[in-house]
Amino acid sequence: MNKLSTRELPLGWRVGVVAVLFGVALVSLAGSVNVGASSKPDGRRPTFQDAIGSWFGRAIPVLSTVPCPPGSPGCPVPPEIVMIFTVNADGTFIGIDSNIFAGGTHSTAHGEWLPSGQRSIKAEFTLLQSAPGGLFIGGFKNLFSATVASRDEMTGAIDAYLYAYTDPSTGGRTIVDADGFPTPSPLEPASECGSTPGCQHLGQFSFKVRRVSVH
Numbered sequence: 001m002n003k004l005s006t007r008e009l010p011l012g013w014r015v016g017v018v019a020v021l022f023g024v025a026l027v028s029l030a031g032s033v034n035v036g037a038s039s040k041p042d043g044r045r046p047t048f049q050d051a052i053g054s055w056f057g058r059a060i061p062v063l064s065t066v067p068c069p070p071g072s073p074g075c076p077v078p079p080e081i082v083m084i085f086t087v088n089a090d091g092t093f094i095g096i097d098s099n100i101f102a103g104g105t106h107s108t109a110h111g112e113w114l115p116s117g118q119r120s121i122k123a124e125f126t127l128l129q130s131a132p133g134g135l136f137i138g139g140f141k142n143l144f145s146a147t148v149a150s151r152d153e154m155t156g157a158i159d160a161y162l163y164a165y166t167d168p169s170t171g172g173r174t175i176v177d178a179d180g181f182p183t184p185s186p187l188e189p190a191s192e193c194g195s196t197p198g199c200q201h202l203g204q205f206s207f208k209v210r211r212v213s214v215h
Contacts, residue, residue, distance in 0.1 A: 045119075046119055046148040046149070046150055046151055047118060047119060047148065048115040048116075048117065048118065048119055048120055048121050048148060050119075050148045050150075050151045051087045051113075051121045051146060051148055051154060052087050052088070052089050053086070053087060053211055053212070054084070054085070054086045054087075054211070054212040055083075055084070055085055055086070055087070055154065055209040055210065055211060055212060056083070056084050056209060056210060056212050057082075057083055057207055057208050057209030057210060058080060058081065058082050058083065058207065058208065058209075059080065059081040059083055059097075059158060059205040059206060059207035060079070060080050060081075060205060060206060060207075061077055061078075061079070061080075061203050061204070061205050062157070062203065062204045062205065062206055065159075065201075065203040065204040066202065066203030066204075067200075067201075067202065067203065076162075076202060077202055077203055078098075078099050081097045081098055081099045081205060081207075082097060082098040083095065083096075083097035083098070083207065083209065084096055084097065084212075085097075085109075085209075087113055087121065087123075091112050091113060091114070092110070092111070092112055092113075093109075093110070093111045093112055093113045093123045093125050093144070094108060094109065094110055095108070095109040095125060096108045096109065097109075104129060104130040104131045104132055104134075104135075104137070105129075105130050105134075106127045106128060106129045106130065106139075106140070107127050107128040107129075108127065109125040109126065109127040109140075109142065110125055110126065110127070111123055111124050111125025111126060111142075111144075112124065112125075113144070116145065117147075119147055119148045120145065120146060120147045120148070121145070121146055121148075122143070122144065122145045122146075123143075123144040123145075124141065124142070124143055124144070124190075125141075125142055125144065126139050126140060126141050126142070126186040126187070127139055127140050127142075129162065135166075135168065135171075135172045136166055136172040137164055137166050137168070137172065138162065138163045138164040138165040138166050138182075138186075138198075139162075139163055139165070139186050140160055140161060140162055140163065140186065141161045141163060141186035141187075141190055142158050142159065142160050142161070143158065143159040143161075143190055144156065144157075144158050145157055145158075146207075146209075151211070152210055152211040152213070153208070153209070153210050153211070154208070154209050155206075155207065155208050155209075156206070156207055156209075157204050157205065157206050157207065158204065158205045158207065159190065159201065159203075159204045159205075160201070160202045160203060160204075160205065161186070161190050161193050161199060161200070161201050161202070162199070162200045162202055163182075163184050163185070163186040163198065163199050164184075164198045164199075164200070165182040165183055165184055165185070165186075165198060175198070183198075184196045184197065184198045184199045
């Protein structure tokens with residue numbers, strides 16, 4: 001049986017055959033691209049975008065930065081912090097941890113993050129803090145920095161700043177400025193804490209976290 005070349009086909013058929021062949025080529029190319037995009041990223045170098053997701057781990061105080069021996073009587077700094085946080089793709093940051101600064105409890109932390117390098121991010125977030133017995137004493141502003149070691153692991157540090165913007169003598173009523181806003185404000189730059197009454201740097205904590213994944 002003789003093979004029929006496209007040159008022997010009517011013009012309309014030839015156009016149709018060429019279109020089909022072109023379409024098959026495009027499908028094959030798209031398939032190869034999709035396979036590459038969905039494959040595991042084991043062979044590539046991590047970037048700051050790998051920080052997006054939820055993380056679990058542990059932080060310990062850097063002893064040279066804290067005001068007192070962590071966990072000792074009267075010291076508000078805990079000897080360790082177990083932490084869970086989420087780095088959202090929209091630039092927001094949400095976290096919670098086991099810290100018992102000043103022997104009290106605190107709320108979930110809320111803030112924002114930005115890339116700070118090819119494999120690193122930084123974030124600032126704040127939370128509400130109570131003292132033992134439940135008296136509201138103010139809140140924290142935490143400065144967060146992390147480097148992506150792999151897709152499933154990050155290491156970094158957190159600097160903790162306590163903003164005592166309530167007055168214990170009034171039962172924990174908020175101290176406000178001329179605009180009626182809590183003061184000292186955890187929204188101000190942490191670099192001003194040292195010269196701001198009611199603000200205290202409680203030290204830096206180093207951490208290692210791993211990704212929370214579906215198995």
